Amino acid sequence: MSPARVLTLHEAALADRAGLIARHPAVFRRVTAARLGTSLTAAAALGLLAFGLWRLEFSPGRIAGGLAQLLHFLGMMLPPDPGSASRAFLILRGLAETLAIALLGTLLAAAVALPLGFLAARNTSAGRLVHFLSRRALDSIRGVDALIWALIWVSVVGLGPFAGVLAIMTSDIGTFGKLFSEAIEATDRRAVEGVTSAGGGRLARIRFGVLPAVLPVMAGQVLYMFESNTRSSTIIGIVGAGGIGLMLSEMIRTLEWGVVSFIVLLVLVAVAVIDTISGRLRAGLAG
Structure with missing residues (x-):
């Protein structure tokens, strides 16, 4: 529509403003239920935000003081220094253990x-009751953080x-249960209907109608x-669940900030490499 045409319509609407208000009073009402809500x-x-800031003792002055202290710590963390060759070997060994924990935990969880x-x-469950119980069980498991699970399992099987x-x-x-179920529910029904028309049963519909469509999504x-769990494995190591986290916690407690920055730098490099590789693999799986 040309600018001249738009201007003409605008002028016509202004000239007929009283008539528009009379014909469409609800549109011109200044306070409506939706606007009020x-x-x-x-x-x-x-x-709620203001109450939360007050209740949690939010203070710009404390933030400014904290930033100055943070800059002081960052200055002590430079340059990154493992201290000795033997300690650098232990740090690399702890990082490898962290990556192994993340990989094995992720694969077992997916299986x-x-x-x-x-x-x-909903479209592959054995019934409404099974669907409901499965959903609630997954919600319950997902509601507990990995750090709490680490504390529980350390108490059950010991440190390591x-x-x-x-x-x-x-x-x-x-x-994974939630993500997988949502991917399964979003699959195209036409493939399942094709298997059904060929005489396939429930297992055949899942095997040939659902799995080929959702496996690339699940793999991504x-x-x-796995990338996210690399960071989580670092945190859970602080409570004794293995990996480089315990060493990082000890270095922070003993104020060896050069070693702390060296460990943090290694973790960041590992996460960046894993992110790059997994991103390319996800792009390849997505076609």
């Missing part, structure tokens, strides 16, 4: 969550990387979670 919601959100995803998906693998696996079962999700 939006305004009340925004006011409630702002009030356990795959059948649970089919049970939790085995507890870390179990913590990552347990935490990811809930996440597993790759992403």
Whole structure:
């Protein structure tokens, strides 16, 4: 539409403003139920934010002082220095253990969550009761953080990387189960209908109608979670679940900031490399 035409319509609307208000009073009403509800919601959100800042003792002065202290710590962390060759070897060994924990935990979680995803998906579940119970079970598992699972498994099986693998696996079962079930529910029904028209049963519909469509999506999700679990494995190591986290915690407690920055730098490099590789693999799986 040309600018001249738009200007003509605008002038006509202004000239007939009284008639428009008479014909469409609801549109020109300044206060409507929707606007009032939006305004009340925004006011409630702002009030909750203000209350939270007050209740948690938010202070710009403390932030400014904290930033100065942070800059002081960053100065002590430069340059990154492992201290000795033997300590650098121990750090690299701890990093390798962290990556192993993340990889094994992710793969085991994906293997356990795959059948649970089919049970939790509405279009492949064995019934409404099974669907409901599967969903609630996955919600319950996902509601507990990996760090809490690490504390539980350390108490059950003792200190070490085995507890870390179990913590990552347990935490990811809930996440993978939800992601897998949503991917299964979003599959195209035409493939399933084609298998059904050829005389295929429930298992055949899942094997030939659903799995080929969702496996690339699931593989991409597993790759992403492996990248995320590399960071999580560092944290759970602080509570004794193996990996480089325990060494990082000890270096922070003993104020060896050069070693701390060296460990953090290694973790960042490892996460960046894994992110690059998994991103390319996800792009290849997506076609």
